[in-house]
Amino acid sequence: MDLALLGQRLRHQRRAKGMTLDDLSALVGRAPSQLSLIENGKREPKLSLLQSMATALEVPLQDLLRAEAPTRRAALEIELAHFQESSVYGALGLPTVRAGRRLPADALESLIGLHRELSRVLTEQSATPEVARRANASLRTEMRSRDNYFASVEKAAFDVLQSVRHSTGPLSQRGILDIAGQIGFTLHWVSDLPNSTRSVTDLRNRRIYLPQVASGKGHDPRAVVLQTLGHFVLGHNDPVDWGDFLRQRVEANYFAAALLMPEKFAVEFLREAKADRALAIDDFRDAFGVSYETAAHRFTNLATHHFGIPVHFTRVHESGIVYKAYENDNVRFPADVTGAIEGQPICRRWASRTVFQSEDPYSSFYQFTDTTAGTYWCTVHVESTRSGEFSVTVGTPYEHARWFRGGDTTRRTVSRCPDPACCRRPPSSLVDTWEGHAWPSARVHSHLLAALPPGTFPGVDAQDVYEFLQRRSPSSAS
Template structure:
């Protein structure tokens, strides 16, 4: 529709320049003037043969008519107004569309367009709020559950791109990732001054993908960041208009990166053999492809149900017990708030995700059976520490019947959870409560991000001023 609006504006511009009325032009090309009016208003698409006749009658080329540039500043405003009024956000207001007639003064048109720009900016600011993020994240998690966390189209794309680099087996190398970028017309550039709110920056004009220094600890993560930036181009992502769209794009680029670093064919072969040996272990999967434990665990959720016939759950939990990421299709009841969001909710103290963080020796995976109201689950948990020294745990679990396929099934560790019953682990033991009630005072630690919205720039979470200053500092228009 947007292209038809521009085409209509250019058609009207060239008709007026030729000094023809709608009926006069219609007589030359054999159509009614009313039909041409619909085309000029972007409501009807002309046939290719008619386009050729129109171009000839107006003494221009077909390319002149199909150019996507508005013919005049006034036309640009009219096109922008039309597009704004056709958006879902405007439609939700229930207001009538205002047609930019020829008699509408320029200043009125400019005011209307300015109001729409302000409305769009307010919407962009609103999508960066924690409340909107939680709603969108919940909807995405539930949607991915219906898909068993598996995206076959992206699997196919990743497999094709990896094959084109000449990769055969083992971990994908930095060189192969660089070749992938080169095929798309980009070079990977490592810099020390990325905007603090950005993981990477892509300069579309000069064909550069800026990444943190290659020497940072755990440099394997740079492959993933580069692949995510590449994925935006391959998947033809546009600037997200809603937070839901932003989250969907992020999920897709993360999925693509994981599918490149742990290619489907090799991964399925590896995991199928491990299942046959009754020796599935996330740590082995991790080491085979040179990725992080979390990346391997998440990739396992992409493949387990579709290719191994295993239902499962995944958790990333902070040292305070709060959920950072979660997925399940095995019936485990995740803790949720009244909106259905699980992020930020506390998991039971008796689940493996929290018990593992009480151990002294954390170098190996911790295995545990957990009895819950929904059944017994076997879980494997690995703990870790972020660059800010915050502890977290990564858990993959399956129903009791499927524990037989995993290493660690012989564990004698077992806990009994009755959550969400508060008596399970939320209420203190009665003797301690009686001993200390009214005799203590403390001050809560408040995480700043809980009350702070994300920077409300073009891309949620990224500061526009920092982003554009960074690009300007790295060469501007120079190549």
């Protein structure tokens, strides 16, 4: 629901009837201040209240929920409100302009024109990887709308487990081999898999080639097998664009987690932990023998759908750059003009970054953070990889912290981002000392400048894959 649009339609209908807020308040039994918040797009009303207001205004409920603004002036005011809610505008540190009656029409037109031009310029500046970033932002919006719970994928995973008679607990290696056989594939672990791939499937000979992974690499090799099988169980075809490619990857990853941590047993485990006010990603991980990140992802699949706990998740490099992120708890991640979060620097006051300054970053780490969107509690785990250290964070609004182990932590920070004065501007003492006396040589990653990689599967060298399959094909061996 577009709250700004709904508010404009309510105000238009009220004024058309010659009513004041006090008049409407008397008819619906709500304080004028509450109705004012709704008309200003600051509060989402319940459906019962909307129906009461429609009755009081003598209009069909559908009229209040129509998708177009009641007047051109209202449409401009709504557009201005949306522009000013964006992270791009917030980063400028400028005050919010109220588009009320006192704002002249020409001033409103000028503000909208400036915002449109700013949006156009920023969009042009980010044109190289723009398609992928927009597709990823769109996918994240869909995931948020369904609380990151994919019922169809859960059903597919359940049916697969039923087909191999898996009836309890975590999925074993034997179970994975049975699943592969049930789908009609054999698994082969090789040492010469192309560098650009996680697995390669020979559809002609029904073989799946997987990397020989030594222990201690920090990830679960079972997940790669199940992700690959997921593409076939879920009926994926060759991706037609970035959006299709990213959606398939999310669904395959979800499918793998749903097999490694079956919904029935995972929900039972979490329900008992919640009853004890001892929810912990560490315990969830250990109970099913998976990686911490897999457990964190799986928790986001189930926490809101089954327990009504809104959450956010991040994977952040020690440099402060976001690699992965998801939220349905209204936490405000940094984002570019396309809505992309990945690649953005996260606030230095957030637990995802303060964990790296703690005395023991590898122990359990909990923190409350006061932000412009409210107070959030987070639990963080640090893992070491070949690309450096990463923090994996699961967070939730303050009122839900009571269900988690560590919800009584006294560690607390304050974040004012996107206000640049929070952490993006150096302290004035450092600026006074070093401004004009520093010349850093930036490290530029070539992939940031590259266009969409050629081929059906982005980033994969088709020649390497075909040569690999030619070497490994049973017909070639004979």
